Amino acid sequence: MYAVQKEDLISQAQTGDTYAQGELVREWYPRIYNYAFKYFGDADLASEAAQQTFIAMHHKIGQLKECNKFKSWIYTIVTNICRQESRKGKRHKWLSFDQLLPKQEEESSPAWEISKQGESNPEQTYLQGELGEILTKCLQQLSKDQREVLIMKEYEGLKFREIADALKVSENTVKSRLYYAFSHMRKLLAKENITENSVRYEN
Amino acid sequence: MKTEDWKAKLMDYLYDELNSTEKKAFEEELARNPELKEELNSFRTSKDVMENWEDEKVSAPPFFNVQQSEERNSSQNGLKWFLSIAASLLILMVAAKFTGLEVSNKGGEFRIALGQQMQTENQLKKNDIEQMVSNALANYEEKIDTEREGNRQELEKYLAQQSQQNKQLINRYMANLQESNVDMMQTYWKESNEQQQVYTEKLLTNFAGYIEEQRKEDMDYLFAKMELMESDKDLFKIETGQMINSLASNQQEEQAY
Numbered sequence: 001m002y003a004v005q006k007e008d009l010i011s012q013a014q015t016g017d018t019y020a021q022g023e024l025v026r027e028w029y030p031r032i033y034n035y036a037f038k039y040f041g042d043a044d045l046a047s048e049a050a051q052q053t054f055i056a057m058h059h060k061i062g063q064l065k066e067c068n069k070f071k072s073w074i075y076t077i078v079t080n081i082c083r084q085e086s087r088k089g090k091r092h093k094w095l096s097f098d099q100l101l102p103k104q105e106e107e108s109s110p111a112w113e114i115s116k117q118g119e120s121n122p123e124q125t126y127l128q129g130e131l132g133e134i135l136t137k138c139l140q141q142l143s144k145d146q147r148e149v150l151i152m153k154e155y156e157g158l159k160f161r162e163i164a165d166a167l168k169v170s171e172n173t174v175k176s177r178l179y180y181a182f183s184h185m186r187k188l189l190a191k192e193n194i195t196e197n198s199v200r201y202e203n
Numbered sequence: 204m205k206t207e208d209w210k211a212k213l214m215d216y217l218y219d220e221l222n223s224t225e226k227k228a229f230e231e232e233l234a235r236n237p238e239l240k241e242e243l244n245s246f247r248t249s250k251d252v253m254e255n256w257e258d259e260k261v262s263a264p265p266f267f268n269v270q271q272s273e274e275r276n277s278s279q280n281g282l283k284w285f286l287s288i289a290a291s292l293l294i295l296m297v298a299a300k301f302t303g304l305e306v307s308n309k310g311g312e313f314r315i316a317l318g319q320q321m322q323t324e325n326q327l328k329k330n331d332i333e334q335m336v337s338n339a340l341a342n343y344e345e346k347i348d349t350e351r352e353g354n355r356q357e358l359e360k361y362l363a364q365q366s367q368q369n370k371q372l373i374n375r376y377m378a379n380l381q382e383s384n385v386d387m388m389q390t391y392w393k394e395s396n397e398q399q400q401v402y403t404e405k406l407l408t409n410f411a412g413y414i415e416e417q418r419k420e421d422m423d424y425l426f427a428k429m430e431l432m433e434s435d436k437d438l439f440k441i442e443t444g445q446m447i448n449s450l451a452s453n454q455q456e457e458q459a460y
Contacts, residue, residue: 025263026262026263029261029262029263029264030258030259030260030261030262033259033261034258034259034261037259043259047264051264128255128256128257131252131255131256132256135252135253135256153218154250154253154254155253155256155258159220160214160215160218160220171211172207172211175210175211175214175215176207176210176211178214179210179211179213179214182214182217182246182249182250185249185253186245186246186248186249189249189252194252195248195252
């Protein structure tokens with residue numbers, strides 16, 4: 001679904017070719033960031049986790065035995081980092097300056113005015129933001145195991161085998177966790193009055 | 204009845220990861236089991252909702268890009284250095300060819316010539332150079348002495364002028380000071396004389412008054428004394444008379460006896 005592994009690029013990166021490593025970062029950064037963003041529901045933490053992931057990748061890529069397992073391997077790293085950050089987050093709640101300072105745009109202009117470049121439909125942007133907030137809230141209410149599997153499968157497009165490799169569990173465990181994640185999400189979305197019809201209507 | 208196996212198959216079917224046989228078997232089960240079908244539909248609904256959430260659009264931070272470009276460049280550094288040095292040498296060789304550069308190192312002498320080789324016969328010897336240096340030093344010392352003498356004379360002349368000017372300045376200042384002192388003293392004496400005259404006159408007037416007052420008091424005293432003397436004389440007369448009478452009476456009594 002997303003980035004295609006380039007095994008030769010990975011092999012070069014393993015030999016210490018920093019250009020190849022840079023290319024891997026450029027290719028994989030959006031995927032890893034979005035995984036962490038959905039995991040935490042926080043852009044700062046996601047950015048921090050993504051950067052730590054690529055630093056770890058830089059140090060450990062030589063230890064990767066099979067290049068075709070790179071995808072599972074990098075999701076193992078980011079998942080471990082997300083778990084660590086999540087444990088830290090229980091002890092320390094970090095606030096960025098953006099959170100502390102008043103958001104002028106929120107006070108002075110409607111949300112559709114600050115739509116990102118390239119997103120031409122302000123209404124679509126607004127609805128995306130609203131849906132994103134609801135789904136973030138729902139995902140945060142899932143257990144970590146269920147959340148990891150659901151994000152990897154639904155948003156990262158990993159095969160069940162790849163998820164099992166990344167999480168070091170069996171495929172059946174992955175499917176079981178995903179089943180319970182869906183059961184839970186169904187209830188949470190119903191609680192938020194989000195149905196397929198409402199989303200289609202909005203679109 | 205939901206078993207773990209059916210849950211796994213449901214997930215496989217939801218994500219279309221069953222092979223054709225398994226898929227057919229599962230669809231048959233769906234047809235038979237409305238509860239399973241309902242669950243599948245509800246999961247699909249949730250999946251459709253979740254699919255509508257798009258990714259955040261991000262790119263790798265500048266740190267990674269910078270590192271990438273630097274590292275890309277560093278891989279070619281060796282070749283780049285080699286080419287740079289080769290190019291520099293080529294330019295030097297071409298320039299040497301056009302300028303007729305000749306470099307030689309023989310007999311303990313390192314020579315670089317541009318265009319035409321230097322004629323060593325015309326070169327100066329060590330003694331000549333020493334002579335030239337000593338002549339130049341002597342000329343320089345002479346020049347320095349001349350300049351020093353000129354400076355000394357100028358300095359003396361300047362000092363004499365300054366001294367003369369200072370003397371004139373002091374004399375003029377002293378004369379002015381003297382004149383002003385004389386004027387000041389004259390004025391002072393004049394003022395002082397006048398003040399003393401006024402004071403003396405006032406003193407004399409006061410003294411005359413005092414003398415007059417003293418004379419008057421002395422006269423009063425004399426008059427008082429004279430009056431006292433007159434009264435004493437009268438009293439003495441009376442006493443004298445009384446004494447005479449007494450003596451006379453006493454004599455008469457004695458005579459009676």
